[in-house]
Amino acid sequence: MKLIYFNLFLLVFNLFTIAQVKPDKTFDHEKFGKKVYGNFSAGMDQGIFLPDDKALEYISARTGRTIDELKAERELNKQYLSDDKIALQKENAGGKMVLKVEVVKVDHPKLTMGNIIIYAGDKKMVLGNCIQTDMTWVLGNYMMLDGSSIPVRTKQITKEEGNTIKPVATATAEPSKEKVKYSNNTSPSGTSGNNFINEKLFDKPMRGYYMDLNGKIVDAVIKYQSPEMMNSPKSTLLIYKTAYNEPGFTEDESNNFVAAKLKQEVLVFFVNGHVYVPVDGDKWCILLKEGAIRQSVYIFKSQTGSGKTGFGESQFIHKHAGKSMAVATMGLGFKGNMANMVEDNKELATKIENKEEGYKFLQYTKIIGEYNAWFDKQYPNKLNYIYK
Numbered sequence: 001m002k003l004i005y006f007n008l009f010l011l012v013f014n015l016f017t018i019a020q021v022k023p024d025k026t027f028d029h030e031k032f033g034k035k036v037y038g039n040f041s042a043g044m045d046q047g048i049f050l051p052d053d054k055a056l057e058y059i060s061a062r063t064g065r066t067i068d069e070l071k072a073e074r075e076l077n078k079q080y081l082s083d084d085k086i087a088l089q090k091e092n093a094g095g096k097m098v099l100k101v102e103v104v105k106v107d108h109p110k111l112t113m114g115n116i117i118i119y120a121g122d123k124k125m126v127l128g129n130c131i132q133t134d135m136t137w138v139l140g141n142y143m144m145l146d147g148s149s150i151p152v153r154t155k156q157i158t159k160e161e162g163n164t165i166k167p168v169a170t171a172t173a174e175p176s177k178e179k180v181k182y183s184n185n186t187s188p189s190g191t192s193g194n195n196f197i198n199e200k201l202f203d204k205p206m207r208g209y210y211m212d213l214n215g216k217i218v219d220a221v222i223k224y225q226s227p228e229m230m231n232s233p234k235s236t237l238l239i240y241k242t243a244y245n246e247p248g249f250t251e252d253e254s255n256n257f258v259a260a261k262l263k264q265e266v267l268v269f270f271v272n273g274h275v276y277v278p279v280d281g282d283k284w285c286i287l288l289k290e291g292a293i294r295q296s297v298y299i300f301k302s303q304t305g306s307g308k309t310g311f312g313e314s315q316f317i318h319k320h321a322g323k324s325m326a327v328a329t330m331g332l333g334f335k336g337n338m339a340n341m342v343e344d345n346k347e348l349a350t351k352i353e354n355k356e357e358g359y360k361f362l363q364y365t366k367i368i369g370e371y372n373a374w375f376d377k378q379y380p381n382k383l384n385y386i387y388k
Contacts, residue, residue, distance in 0.1 A: 096121030291372030
């Protein structure tokens with residue numbers, strides 16, 4: 001009898017332990033966010049909230065990416081989240097009362113994705129690029145406090161099959177007006193909750209510059225506006241005499257406004273810490289990384305789970321000549337699309353078409369870097385670069 005009671009005790013204990021560790025499957029972003037936050041506050045491993053094998057099958061079926069690729073990415077994200085946990089612990093982000101949880105949609109043509117924001121005490125924790133599968137929400141690739149820069153991603157993992165995963169690096173360089181010889185230069189970090197906008201500064205004239213059609217940098221005070229205005233090729237750049245934070249500034253536009261400049265008259269413009277560049281002729285995006293192939297991000301309004309307006313983002317890679325691809329859909333037909341984008345580098349295009357190790361979707365930033373270095377060597381000083 002004692003043995004039976006003892007075994008029952010072990011069974012209950014094990015069930016309790018599993019309940020403490022294994023995440024509940026839920027479509028409710030609020031429940032998911034609270035579960036992740038409670039786990040974080042207890043100092044436990046965030047990796048358990050990454051997609052399990054069943055979730056990877058779901059993602060693979062909808063994106064066309066292989067299970068091996070997704071498993072390798074999961075291992076990489078597990079390391080990232082471990083690093084993020086340490087950084088958040090240093091900020092005393094855990095152990096507070098969760099006041100509310102909301103989700104801001106992240107644009108993706110095949111998956112339901114979002115940045116889940118946890119309001120806990122005086123902190124706001126962001127779970128970046130979470131995915132909703134047919135069973136539950138799962139973590140994406142970063143955790144941070146709202147208002148911080150997206151954590152730098154520089155690690156590499158080499159799998160047995162030889163694949164090396166190297167995601168795009170977070171922007172770290174300062175903007176410069178000087179032309180530089182080489183590409184692969186990056187934009188500065190953002191200043192707002194989603195790292196690319198600052199709502200508090202909407203409609204304020206700010207010090208910046210634009211590059212005219214001859215490649216000349218022109219200093220200017222430009223009105224910083226909401227994303228739909230900054231992104232639109234039809235809206236104009238509003239030029240002023242004095243920035244909002246300079247002596248002599250006045251809200252009276254009749255004494256401060258200078259001119260409205262068409263975006264067709266500039267190659268790029270810089271305001272609020274970011275350079276904007278044209279993509280496909282129908283939108284302007286924030287430049288993340290320079291080169292013959294640029295990397296940029298498009299910011300757009302989206303609705304949160306609670307019906308509030310937030311901001312989503314979609315990343316693109318694009319050539320100065322005009323060809324572009326959305327990163328979210330690059331995995332679909334990657335071999336043909338990427339080879340076509342770098343077709344003038346025959347050797348590189350062949351490696352991509354043959355699916356050689358190191359030249360697959362997960363290495364797209366490596367491929368871009370290799371192409372950009374080749375382009376600079378073949379055509380020195382052909383491109384005007386903004387960042388050092």
